[in-house]
Amino acid sequence: MCQQNGRTGAAGAKACFNRPGFGATMGHGVGGSADGGIIASYPDDTPFPSMVVLGFDEGRPVHVVVARDAGTGLCHSVTVYRPDPDVWGDDFKTRRES
Numbered sequence: 125m126c127q128q129n130g131r132t133g134a135a136g137a138k139a140c141f142n143r144p145g146f147g148a149t150m151g152h153g154v155g156g157s158a159d160g161g162i163i164a165s166y167p168d169d170t171p172f173p174s175m176v177v178l179g180f181d182e183g184r185p186v187h188v189v190v191a192r193d194a195g196t197g198l199c200h201s202v203t204v205y206r207p208d209p210d211v212w213g214d215d216f217k218t219r220r221e222s
Contacts, residue, residue, distance in 0.1 A: 160185070163217045174202060178216055185216040 160178025167173045172191035179186045189202040207216045 160217065163187070172200065185212075187216075 160180065162175045163178045164176040165173070166175065169191060172193050174189060174191040177188045177190060179188055185207050186204060187207050188204050190199040191202055192199045209216075211219060213220055
């Protein structure tokens with residue numbers, strides 16, 4: 125099942141949230157915008173190329189992994205998480221050296 129949120133994003137893509145629990149996650153304080161841009165791209169992922177997008181929700185960083193179906197223009201959610209500040213740099217775009 126696929127719910128479209130009705131918003132159009134980068135390159136005219138529409139979001140399609142079809143993962144169990146994604147709607148619940150979005151309803152519990154994870155929302156906002158992808159102002160931070162794409163921080164990683166995985167063009168060879170299957171069934172669709174994917175990317176990690178940095179967004180902000182009420183000033184707090186969030187990473188959203190999406191896969192884009194070029195045939196339909198839909199972006200499918202893979203996962204959403206709050207980046208760990210011990211793992212990610214101050215910009216939440218680069219991983220810290222371990």
